[in-house]
Amino acid sequence: MESPFVRIQFVLNGQPRSAEFTADATALRLIRDVLKLKGTKEGCGVGECGACTVIVDGKAVNSCLMLAAQLDGRAVETVEGLGTPEALHPVQDAFVDRHGVQCGFCTPGLLMSTKALFEENPSPSRADIATAIAGNLCRCTGYHQIFASIEVAAARSSSKDRP
């Protein structure tokens, strides 16, 4: 009898993991309900809001539109891997300083989109930022504080790199 279960091995926030689930389970279900990492949010469930954004092999993806099985052998990063309450990631620091967070529901997705953007382009223009976060809806801030947060994070990291 062929099994409807899928077993995968992958790296989650730097740690090797394995998991088992049914073939139709999404990556989002795996992350939230099996692995109990609740930072990644489900908003729309159809790829329009970006609240479920995680990074897979360096690229931002919607975990609601991906099967968990597609993560086999991949490196997955969720917001839990960014920083800790005591030592925030520089992007998280910038979101705090520039009020990039109001209700917070979209924030994990925005942080992951921003991290993926910086990995590709450490000093993005405002247009580059807009392209990178166009798939992340925020109903609170009106986006200005989010742009400011990302710009500050980019400026800080480039001044740190300077000799």
Added chain:
Amino acid sequence: MSHAQYIRPENLDEAIEHLHRNGPRTRILAGGTDLVIDLRSGTAQPDFILDVSRLPELKGIALTPEELSVGAGVTLSEIRSSDVLKRHAPALRRCSFTFASQQIRNVATIGGNVAHCSPCGDTVPPLIIHEARAVLASKNGRREVSVEHIASGPYSCALPSDEIIIRFILRPASDVTFADFQKIGRRQALAIARINAATMARQEPDGKISFLRFALGSCTPTSQRLPEVEDHLLGRQPSAQRIWEAGKILAKRTVAITGRRPSTEYKEAAIQGLFVRMLTPLVKT
């Protein structure tokens, strides 16, 4: 609970073998951005999910003197960053700029966009203006079919279930002087097209149009070229008036196909307007 089984073949032969035995009970997953939604809603209830996203045979963009080949597994992000497409299929590359979001472009593939057969698929009008053929593989070997003939209607794929699209062959746009893709959606980012269109043209130094392709999507059951519209401008130095007339023909022909609907009042004007906006750069002042 779903009983579906997830299968990830190691190579194309394994995928073809699976489709040969289980085609009608299988859904192919390329990026998954459309299929996962259908699995979740129950619209798709396959016995097998065949994940072809890692097949090397479906990857890559290659140019030879005669043809441009785009793998069915090429993602929209790869299309966006391709220098070969920037030069040889600029309208196709441009469609990736307004295609969904970064998160979706990173996984969604051109093959999946075509095979899903949405009337609004953004890669289809650009493929049509390049007279693209899909290379299909099955147990019976390979064959080619024009991209225009893959969809038999909205969300209805004409391809047999034992076949898989492995790549697209395009006529390179090396000799064109102008190309564009535009769409109208409800907002700028992440909008499903209400109207989308691709065009490319060669304009001679005297302003005459010696080559023109224009394809319209989203407005008719399947995307298509309308030769009457192209013929209205071919061989001429187009005036603003002439382009306005060609846009009128396009809108009228589209309405003739769909019949008058509640949305026609808006769409008829918007189709003509989009055409005029796209082709106006060809007017020599």
